[in-house]
Structure formats: C-alpha cells, structure tokens
Amino acid sequence: MNNLAKTTAYLNRCSKCGSCQAVCPLYGETKTEPYVARGKLFLLKSHLEGKLPLSSKMKEIMSLCLLCKACVEQCPNSIPVDRMILAARQEIAREKSISFVKKNIFQHLLKNNGRLTLAAQLGYFYQRAGLQWLVRKSRILEVFRGELAQKEHLLPKMAKHPFRKQVPRLFTCSRPKLRVAYYTGCLTNFVYHATGYAVINVLRNHELEVLIPEQWCCGIPALAGGDEKTAIELARKNIDVFQKAGVDVVITDCASCGSMLKEYADLVETPEARAFAAKVLDFSQFLSEAVSFHAGENEIPGLVTYHDPCHLKRGQGVSGAPRKLIKMVPGLAFKEMKESDRCCGAAGSFNLTYHNLATKIGRRKVQNIQQTCADLVITGCPSCIMQLRHVLELEKSPVRVLHLAELLSMTYPSRKANKERGANKTKSRRGRC
Amino acid sequence: MLSSSLINEIQKILGKENVFTTLEERLCYGYDSTPEAFLPDLVIRPTCTEQIQKILKLANLHLFPVIPRGAGTGLSGGSLPVKGGVILDLNRMDRILEIDEENLVATVEPGVITAHLQEEVEKRGLFYPPDPASLKTSTIGGNVAECAGGPRAFKYGVTRDYVLGLEIVTPKGEILQTGGKTVKSVTGYDLTRLYTGSEGTLGIITKIILRLIPKPEAKKTMMIVYERLDDAAKTVTLIIKQGIIPVTLELMDDITMRCVENYLQLGLPLDAEAVLIIEVDGPIDLVEKQINQVGELSRANGAREVKIAKNEKEREEIWAARRAVSAAVVQIKPTKISEDIAVPRSQIPVMVRRLKEIAFRYQLNLAIFGHAGDGNLHPNILCDKNDSEEMERVEKAIGELFQAAVELGGTLSGEHGIGTMKAPYLKLETGEVGFEVMRAIKKALDPNNILNPGKIFGSG
Numbered sequence A: 001m002n003n004l005a006k007t008t009a010y011l012n013r014c015s016k017c018g019s020c021q022a023v024c025p026l027y028g029e030t031k032t033e034p035y036v037a038r039g040k041l042f043l044l045k046s047h048l049e050g051k052l053p054l055s056s057k058m059k060e061i062m063s064l065c066l067l068c069k070a071c072v073e074q075c076p077n078s079i080p081v082d083r084m085i086l087a088a089r090q091e092i093a094r095e096k097s098i099s100f101v102k103k104n105i106f107q108h109l110l111k112n113n114g115r116l117t118l119a120a121q122l123g124y125f126y127q128r129a130g131l132q133w134l135v136r137k138s139r140i141l142e143v144f145r146g147e148l149a150q151k152e153h154l155l156p157k158m159a160k161h162p163f164r165k166q167v168p169r170l171f172t173c174s175r176p177k178l179r180v181a182y183y184t185g186c187l188t189n190f191v192y193h194a195t196g197y198a199v200i201n202v203l204r205n206h207e208l209e210v211l212i213p214e215q216w217c218c219g220i221p222a223l224a225g226g227d228e229k230t231a232i233e234l235a236r237k238n239i240d241v242f243q244k245a246g247v248d249v250v251i252t253d254c255a256s257c258g259s260m261l262k263e264y265a266d267l268v269e270t271p272e273a274r275a276f277a278a279k280v281l282d283f284s285q286f287l288s289e290a291v292s293f294h295a296g297e298n299e300i301p302g303l304v305t306y307h308d309p310c311h312l313k314r315g316q317g318v319s320g321a322p323r324k325l326i327k328m329v330p331g332l333a334f335k336e337m338k339e340s341d342r343c344c345g346a347a348g349s350f351n352l353t354y355h356n357l358a359t360k361i362g363r364r365k366v367q368n369i370q371q372t373c374a375d376l377v378i379t380g381c382p383s384c385i386m387q388l389r390h391v392l393e394l395e396k397s398p399v400r401v402l403h404l405a406e407l408l409s410m411t412y413p414s415r416k417a418n419k420e421r422g423a424n425k426t427k428s429r430r431g432r433c
Numbered sequence B: 001m002l003s004s005s006l007i008n009e010i011q012k013i014l015g016k017e018n019v020f021t022t023l024e025e026r027l028c029y030g031y032d033s034t035p036e037a038f039l040p041d042l043v044i045r046p047t048c049t050e051q052i053q054k055i056l057k058l059a060n061l062h063l064f065p066v067i068p069r070g071a072g073t074g075l076s077g078g079s080l081p082v083k084g085g086v087i088l089d090l091n092r093m094d095r096i097l098e099i100d101e102e103n104l105v106a107t108v109e110p111g112v113i114t115a116h117l118q119e120e121v122e123k124r125g126l127f128y129p130p131d132p133a134s135l136k137t138s139t140i141g142g143n144v145a146e147c148a149g150g151p152r153a154f155k156y157g158v159t160r161d162y163v164l165g166l167e168i169v170t171p172k173g174e175i176l177q178t179g180g181k182t183v184k185s186v187t188g189y190d191l192t193r194l195y196t197g198s199e200g201t202l203g204i205i206t207k208i209i210l211r212l213i214p215k216p217e218a219k220k221t222m223m224i225v226y227e228r229l230d231d232a233a234k235t236v237t238l239i240i241k242q243g244i245i246p247v248t249l250e251l252m253d254d255i256t257m258r259c260v261e262n263y264l265q266l267g268l269p270l271d272a273e274a275v276l277i278i279e280v281d282g283p284i285d286l287v288e289k290q291i292n293q294v295g296e297l298s299r300a301n302g303a304r305e306v307k308i309a310k311n312e313k314e315r316e317e318i319w320a321a322r323r324a325v326s327a328a329v330v331q332i333k334p335t336k337i338s339e340d341i342a343v344p345r346s347q348i349p350v351m352v353r354r355l356k357e358i359a360f361r362y363q364l365n366l367a368i369f370g371h372a373g374d375g376n377l378h379p380n381i382l383c384d385k386n387d388s389e390e391m392e393r394v395e396k397a398i399g400e401l402f403q404a405a406v407e408l409g410g411t412l413s414g415e416h417g418i419g420t421m422k423a424p425y426l427k428l429e430t431g432e433v434g435f436e437v438m439r440a441i442k443k444a445l446d447p448n449n450i451l452n453p454g455k456i457f458g459s460g
C-alpha cells in the first residue's frame, strides 16, 4: 500500500464542515474550493475510490498548498492535511515522474554539497555580473514558471562562499555547560550569513561549545516535491553525521529545517533517527528552555513585532519562546500584529512557483505588519525573511526584517555579527506612526 | 450535459477564468456539509448582477438547472446539484457596500462572510446578532437563503429578523427589489420574508439590506453542569419566568460532551446528563446582577457545578466547547446526519427522552445539543454511510423523530432548511394544503423549474 492509500481513515474523518476555509491563506485569496483542504481531501477520496485519475490538473491542485498547517490546527477532527498532501505529491511524482529539472535538483544537487555550493556560486556570479545566460544554462529558474524578472527580484543576494567554509568547525569554551551542534540550513549557508554569525555569537555568550559539522540539506524541498526517497537519504546522512559529532543538542535557525529534522523519527523510523530527532531544538526554544538566556547590555530602541513561521508555531509548537526572548531585549518595545501566525506566502519554493499568488498572501501579512507601526519585524525562518523582505520592498515599506538571532546578537558588545549587520542602523524613534 | 457551444456562450458572459469545466474542479462544487455529493456540469463564478441575469435568461432558453452556492456549509443539501446543471458560486461577490451608521443599516453582497460583516460593524459599535456556529465560513447570502439562526436567536431572533430588503435576480432573469432601508413597510405581500429561507429555489439573492442594532455594553457567560437533564430544563423555564432573557441558553447532552472533551480537553464533566451554556448581555450592572441570579436559580434547582467566566479567555473556552460540537461528533462514526427539529420550549425534556428512546430502539449513536431557549434541538445521528443495514435503521429513526417533533407541536427544521434531506417529510408538517400553496408559488415564479430543482419538494 502506498503512503496515500494509508490515509483513507483520515479521509473518512472529514465531515466537510468547511472550517478550513476560514484559515486557509490560499482560499482567502482565491475563494476557490479545490484549493482548500476540504476540496483537496474530497479529490483524494475520489481518486482512492477509483473515480479520478492523478491527472495533470490533480498535480496542479496538489501543488497549490502552502503546507502551512493552518487547516490542521483548525480541523475539529485533527486531520493531518499536510501529510496527506505530501503523500499525494509523492504518488503523483511516482506515477507522472517529477519534471526533469526538479529531479536533477533533488537527486543530484541536494545530495552533493560540492555541487550545491557550485550552484550557489553560479547564482552569486549571475547576480554580480548579470550573466543571464548562465542561469539559463544552469537551468535553476526553469523549474519555476513565468514571471522571471520578478522572481529574480525575490531571490536575495547570494554570498560568494558558503557560510560553513568561512567559520571554524568548532568554537571551544573553557568550561562549557553543553556541547551543541549548529545545523545551519541552506539559506543561512548560502545567503544569510549574518544570521549564522549572530547564532554563533549568541550561543558563545552562554558558555557553550559550538560545533558546526559538515551537513546536508534537511530534505524538505525533496519531500515537498514528492521525492521521499531523496529526503530519506538526506535524513540518513544527517543523522549519521550528527551522531558521530557526539553533541547534547542540535540547534536550528530555520523553522522549516527544524520541523523536518524533528520529523526524521517518523521518516526513517530507526532508533538513531529517534535519538537524533529528540536532540533537535529551535534556536529560540533552546535559549528559553535549555539555558537561561541573558541579553547583552546594548539598548535597541524601536518598536518591534513578531511573525510566527508556520513550521515553528504549528510545525514545532514554538511560539512563546521567541516572544519571551524579544521582550528581554533592553530598550525595545513589542507589539503583537493581527494574524501573526498566518502564512506569509513563502512556503519553501511556493513563492517562486506561484509568485503572484504568494505575493497576494504576503501583502496581507505586510498590511498587518504596517498596522502595528513597528519599524522591525522579527521572525525565525530564513525563508519567511526572504519573502517578507521581498513583499515589504514591493510595497515600498521601510520596515526591516531580522532573524531573532540577529536581534539578540546586537545586544552584546560588538563582535563579528554586529559588524555584519550594522547594529546602529535602527532608528532611535519608537515606531513609525 | 451542456453542449460545448453553450459553454462557450457562458464563457463569453463571465470570462473564461470564471468558468470551471474540469472534472477536478467540478467535483469540488458538488458537495456541502451533508454526507451527500453530486457532480455539476459546470461551475460559474459571477462578479455582478448583470452576469447572473444573462445566465438565467440563457438557462430558460436551454433549460439547464442553476444552483446558487455560498460557502457550501449547508446541512440540508441545499446547494447540492442533484440534477446536474450549473453551480453558481457567489463567493466572488463579497463586498460590504455600505454601513449606514445613522440608519443602522448595512448593505452587502451575498458572498460576504458572516464573521467579516460582524467584525466590521462591531468596529463601529454596532451589532449584527445572527450567529450560526459556522459564521467564520458561511456567507450572508447562504444565511438569508436558509434563514440561519444561532445561539443568540433566543433573545435576538434569527436572520429573518434582520433582513430589511433584498435585490433578487428572478428565475427568469429579471431584477426584483424587495423592502428597503425602513424597518416598517407594508406595501403588498412581504416578499422579503418569502425570499428569506427560500433555499435558492425562487431567485438569486444579489444584494442584502440588513438591520443593525447598537452593540450591548457587556456580556457574561457561564456553564452549568446538571446531573439530570430535567433539572436543566426546569432551570431554563424558571429563568425566563423571572423576566431574565439570556442571549443564549445552549444545551449539550452527555454524548456530545464526551466528543467535545475528546477533541478539546477542556475538562468537561463526562458523567453528567447535561450542560447549559448561558450568556446574558446588556448594561454592565444589569449583566452582573442577572448572571448571579441565574447562578442562584440553577444551584437551587439541582445544578452540580456553576462556572462563571471571569475573563475573555475563560469565556472563549466555554464557547470553544459549543462551537466544536457540530464537527467533533463525527469522531464516533464518519457519517453525520444532523437534524434540526424545534419544539415548544416546555417540551424539551419530553423530546430529549423520546429521542434517546428512538436511538436505543434502532441501536444508533445519537448526540443531542441545541438551543434550549427556543426549543431548537440538533439530534445528530452518527453512522457509516457505507453500512447499508445501519443506514436503513437511520432512515426509520429519522421518520420517527420527525413524527415525534410534529406531535409535540414542533417543526422539522428550526434553522437548517429542508433541502434534499428533509424533503420526503415536508408534508408531515405543512399538510397537503400547505405543500400545494408552496408549490404553486414555486411554479408561478419558476415555470421551467430552473432554480435549484429537487429541493424542498423533492423530485418534483
């Protein structure tokens, strides 16, 4: 029995009450029933009853899901809609085979750090030199359709060298309380180095030994694209590496990676996988639960709000910790935004594949941000950061977006992280309205 | 089936992107919140009244059914395309056109979500009371077409009590304006009332004028646990006799509580026969006084536990329990047949006992909850529609429970409508003459039986 067929019991639990309509960001923008969980579940049910083939329309409909779990949280019968969509994508990929380019990315690029780095460097040169032909040749953007120019704007500036090549493998500490490993995630590694430096800086201010082992993509892009096999292979590699590293905790700075790493236990189903998954903690969760966090003395004046990444709040059940930490930053005022846990539209590569729709979803988020008058948005997922910055810029908003680690890092006396970020950029005024 | 040239013509009226033709898309517009599903031939998504007019004229020419659909949360099968045809999805017409604060009136398009309207008017210190448990998803158009009620109906009435006027596209494609912005109006037949609760069979509602009231200053909510159902019913009668009109008087039976508890873990009692959720609203002093009065009354009448919500969070918890009910009961079995009888208030204990007795006799799982203030009960039969033997028992039980409701001076449906699910039983209540009068109205307005065929009257 394939993974999809295993979900029949869940399908029978859907009472078609339509509660999912109220929270689905895609339904909110499109008001189109096939895009909401109720519709998708009905289609999957029809398929399993033999009434509907896995057509290309089905493929499109199943790919139109942010996997944000808002419906899962809302569902009175706790149907794990996201897992069912993943199972459907997997089945579709098996039957229809994943597009040639996507397959290449999942099976060759993600599994090979050298090639992934090369691809990122191609991206860097492309942006530096405007060498359009290079991208066309490397076929990176070909996976995604249409609106090329706008998508290029969405892509942030690639770093020249990967983060992990720039920092030592081990940061020692004279009397470490814990030995922690830092799982950097691809976006930190290839794009947002400032986040990486900030994470290390904050950890080093808490008497910890920090290890950054060689590591692989967490596998979530492959899983979301229907390629479970590649995801499992990547999981195995990571489990192996971190087991050998002999650490107490594995910390992530990326909500999506974090939720994926925690799911290794279900994905790989070995004792090692369970042991590994149990060690994974989100950066904010670690600071507020495992060590007693203390902020530095630097005051950060300003008004700040917080965006809950889907994979942090609903994926890992972490929403109190980041708020608690933000409120410990000296000088800062905090204001909650409306719908703080509504998806920003990033959803992995969703914003590349369906740029227009993702931007509409992002606009609603930006409106909620603007209503708070905050001059800074904090969040805990690099993918959200990319999307929020993109949409804020489209809306010509001066609001800045930082990872929680960057904010916390700024409170300590200057080290490298502060130089990277330019801590003094934050205006002294409180709020923008 | 519609010919491709006809589909072309429809696409010309609406724009290609607003016409769904694929099997996958059509499947998603063939169900509502009942267990049934059908396949429409086409789904269209108009954005204005003129487009709807053109479609209905075309429908009379080519004789295809047109079925209006809001959010598809109906519980009587109202939006099901039982005879195929064109689903007319009204979600794209979702503007609040005006909130007139001087005249306390709002004008909206039918696709506005109920909760959205409530939020908007409450921002202005106003109040739109009808509150079906589905309010975060249901549309105002669907609420008017079903004359939706909700927990607040006991004090504030149902949708009907707030509809002042309508813009309707008639089955032949003409525009009809009924009522207006005034609370009083006696010019001829009360067409507004005729259309409210017409279940999409007499016209497409394209604009709605709603009465608003000032928002009550304060409200207080409490939950009361009873060892015995009769004590709960007695308390309700006494409260009203004392001149207290609570906004809501919600009742949940033991099975319902178990389902909700399983889902929300709120610490609901699992060994009590009934729970009442009571809310009072009004000026702040009065509310304090009344909630305490209700507390004393219930303690004196066999309540085991009285819990008054101290803050918004506790209030939300109590309501979360009630709101979860309708959907949480499917944990017992996948298929939910949600009934909607109403009886005179004093007959509630008798009705509940008869319901339990019927369920016992047919060996069915039955959860009962509802609005004790207005006698509107929702007996939910939990079954499995793939089990044909069980479904036969369900059929018989439903017949008996309708019979019981009518015998006690009640009605088949308090707020969900007749649709397809209750059509076979309509005459039980209306009698032959009532049935014929209704059918004559339908025939006069929709001679070609274009709009929502197969509803209310069955396969006529």
Ligand SMILES: Cc1cc2nc3c(=O)[nH]c(=O)nc-3n(C[C@H](O)[C@H](O)[C@H](O)COP(=O)(O)OP(=O)(O)OC[C@H]3O[C@@H](n4cnc5c(N)ncnc54)[C@H](O)[C@@H]3O)c2cc1C
Residues within 6 Å of the ligand: A016, A017, A018, B032, B033, B067, B068, B069, B070, B071, B072, B073, B074, B075, B077, B078, B079, B090, B110, B131, B132, B133, B134, B137, B138, B139, B140, B141, B142, B143, B144, B145, B146, B147, B148, B149, B150, B151, B199, B200, B201, B203, B204, B205, B206, B326, B327, B415, B416, B452
């Ligand atoms: C969990 C849950 C809880 C519920 N709780 C309640 C409750 O407390 N009280 C209550 O009364 N109901 C309740 N309902 C039932 C349902 O939500 C209401 O009947 C609601 O009014 C339906 O609105 P809708 O937009 O979903 O309409 P739909 O289901 O789409 O349609 C309902 C009927 O209205 C017609 N219609 C829709 N729009 C128009 C229009 N613009 N013009 C003409 N006809 C139209 C359709 O043809 C159909 O006959 C509940 C349902 C669920 C799933």
